Each structure stands twice: as structure tokens, then as C-alpha cells.
Amino acid sequence: DPLQHSLPFIFSDPEIVKSVLRYTLKEVRPDGSIPYGIVGNGMVAPMVADNASDLPLWLLWVVSEYVLATRDDAFLDERIPSPLVSPQPQPETVRGLLARCYRHQVEQVGVGEHGVARMLNDDWNDGLLGTFAVKAFKEAAEKGESVLNSAMSAWVFDYYARLLTHAAEKPKFIAEVKASAAVHREATGKQWTGKWLRRAWLGPTLGWLGENTLWIEPQPWAIVSGATTPERSKQLVQTMDELLRRNSPIGAAQMSDGPDMLEGQTFEPGTCVNGGIWPSLNQTLIWALAAVDPAMAWDEWKKNSFARHADVYPDIWYAIWSGTDSYNSFKHKEAGETVNNKYFHGTDFPVFNLHAHACALYSATKLLGLQFTESGLTIEPDAPIESYRFESPLFGLIKSPQGGYEGWYSPSRAGSWSIQIGFPHRAGVAIKSAEVNGEHAEAVPGENNAFVLTGRSEPGKPLRWRIRI
Secondary structure, eight states: OHHHHHTTHHHHOHHHHHHHHHHHHHTOOTTSOOOSOEETTTEEOOSGGGSBSSHHHHHHHHHHHHHHHHOOGGGGGOEEOOTTSSSOOSOEEHHHHHHHHHHIIIIIIOBOTTSSBBOTTBSSSTTHHHHHOGGGHHHHHHHOEEHHHHHHHHHHHHHHHHHHHHTTOOHHHHHHHHHHHHHHHHHHHTTBOSSSBOOEEOOTTTOEESSSSOBSTHHHHHHHTTOSOHHHHHHHHHHHIIIIITTOTTSOOSBOSSTTSOTTSSSOTTBTTBTOBOHHHHHHHHHHHHHHOHHHHHHHHHHTSHHHHHHHOTTOOSSSSSOOSOBOOTTSTTTTSOOBSSSOBGGGSOOOOTHHHHHHHHHHHHHTTOEEOSSEEEEOOOOSOSSEEEEOSSEEEEEOTTSEEEEEEOOSSOEEEEEEEEOTTSTTOOOSEEEETTEEOOOEEOSSSEEEEEEEEBTTBOEEEEEEO
């Protein structure tokens, strides 16, 4: 969670991001795993979820995004002491700790018999095995596989390889990381049921979850990682819209009606991880929708806003100025509220959960199709809005009602950067004029209705660009 919550600060206050990253990097253990949580005075939380299979993926993602966005390359050579390593050796560099995390994912977590990332005790869904594998928990923890983790690994490993390329790491290691991404991409794609991807394999005794019930968790990651073909991506978006989104006024539900949504679960249908609404999941959904259907992405972003929640449920005091981890869906009699049962009294303190704030901010960048690359950034400003402004110290994008776009990029060090502007959902787009740093520039045509501008920035002097189409 701290890693997810730090993502928007990349754009506004990168020192906060570094503080979160340093703390998390100190948690990396000798085998490259990361504790589920810290309690007391630096003690690892003694809980079954400590054997999670996905935590290093989040660290690889956020460090890659931070460095590629800010160009703070020196951070990779910063040495981080690790209190969890005893006796304490020479502090390791950030790049060394990331390599350790990567090795943990591919060697200790590894893959199961279907080539999909192993589940261990849990993935994003802490209670999945505790709910669905009670009768064969040991077998599920040993042999289970998480389609979510494989779909996420495909994207994270590619992004990590992008960071390694930017940092001029050894080509052999870069090729290995890319190959690992390809393995997970292929394995994820094979879990297509005809309408969506399966959720998880719980071992030979219990079999597959998600064959007759749509779980949202792996679906967006499959789209953004390229595990689904363009045709399947469109079909998947339509299915998620029909089963998870269309009837929900405040964002997509985590699970559809089906045999996996059990009355006998820890949580009632329509709540928490039994079909509730999660900002953490829907930020990735918005990202995926933006690549396939920008209008639907914009609609989903608005549905997840405090403003929409206030309009739909004006008598619920929370989720207006701050919110909680998840909300009850339209399937539950207390829709718009949060889970409240003997296992989890969410209504005791249903505010100050940072997902409700951070996810809306970060997913706004995905409405713009923003991705950082080895040499700059790409944007796909196809959101169906006549005019808008996205402004931050690092990056800005402004669309005028007359069809012009302008923006800036201001990383921490001087350099020459490429800005790729794409319009994949609009045919026949032509640039009438372009400027970079106040001077006429040539927009070089690229693939899929994209154009590339190149310019230089210096600390305190952003690369500024403008086009008219």
C-alpha cells in the first residue's frame, strides 16, 4: 500500500517517493522477499500473509517509474542498509536490491505446472486461500498459481527491463528480464476462458477459480501487459462493462455473479473481496480501459470519484471528503457503505485510507496514456473531453477547445528527451504545426497515428512543446 500511495507524488514531491522507497528497500530480506508488514519497533508482522507472492513486484514497479520519470539515476547507486539482514553486511545499492527482488520472483516464487506465477499463501487478495482453499490449504499454498501475478509480472518485468536499458545495465541481464516477461505474458494468455481470464489455480484437489465467475483482478493487467490480443481485449472490456461496471454507479465491482460469489464466504456478497468496489483495483481498470475505450475509461474514472459517491449516496458521510479501502456494491443492501461484520468492522473508521485519494490521482495520468520510456515519455491524449489541464511540477498536458495540445516535461537532470504523442483511436490525424521550447519543430511520424518531438530540458527549465492538429 505505501508503494501504491507514493505513485502520485512522483509528479509533485519526489522526495516523499524516495523516503517510501528507502524504507521499503530496507525491508528486503536476503532471499529478495519483502515482509507483508512491520509492527512495533521494526518487527516483521507474524502472520500467514507474510508468505506473499507479489510484494517485490510493487517495489520493482515503483522504483522503475520513479527513476524513468524523474531521471534521478543516482538513486540506483544509493546504498541502503538492511536491518532485516543479520549480521549486517556492506549496505547494498538500490540496483542490487532490485536484482535480488527480481531473482526472488523468478527463482523462489517461480511458476507452477501451468507456467503461471505461484500463489504461495496469497497475492493481492490476502484472504483468497483462507476462503476458497480451507480444505486443502497446504496443497494450494504449495501448488497454487495466480493469474493476477503472472499478468502483473509480464508488465512489471518489461518496465524493469526498460529501467535497466536506461541505466545501461548488461545486455544479457536485460534480455533475461524481457524473456521472463514474455514467459508470463504467454502463460497469462493461455488462461483465456472465451470471455475472460481465470483467476487462480488452487491445486489438483480444488482446481481453477474464475472459470464461471469473472474476477476483475487479473483482467486489466492482462490488457496493459499485452497478454490479450487486441480482439480479446475489446471482448474483455465489453464483458467487464456488462458484468461489473454498467449497473454500478460508483465503479466496477470486484466480482460478477457466479458460483465463486458464495453466501458462505467470510464477507457477504457485494462486499470486500466478495464483489465489493475497490479503488486499488479500479485504477488499473481505468488504465486498461484507456488503451481500448477512452470514453469508458473517462466514465469509470468519474464513477470512482468522491463527487460521484456524494451524488449517488448523499446520506453516507464518508467517501465524500475521504474514504476507505472498499465500498459495498449495488449487490448489497447497504450499497455505498463499507464492509461491517464480525471479522472486519470497516465502518469504525471509514476514512483516511489513501487508496481513495492516490488511486484517483495516479489513474488520471493513465487517462492521458502517459508512460515513461528509456528516452522520454509517450502520451495518448484521447480522453473524450473538449478541453482539460493536467498540471504538476514534473509533467503537464493541456488540451484547448480548438484542438491544440501543449505540455512540458521537467525531470531532475538535464537531457534531451523524446515526447511521443499518439492518437491510436483516431484515423487521419495530421499535425499542422509544432513547437519545442518556443521554436518551430518537425513532428516525426511514427506508428499507429503517433508523432515524435525531441527537445532538451534543464533543471528549472522544462522541455515545453506545443502542437496544433
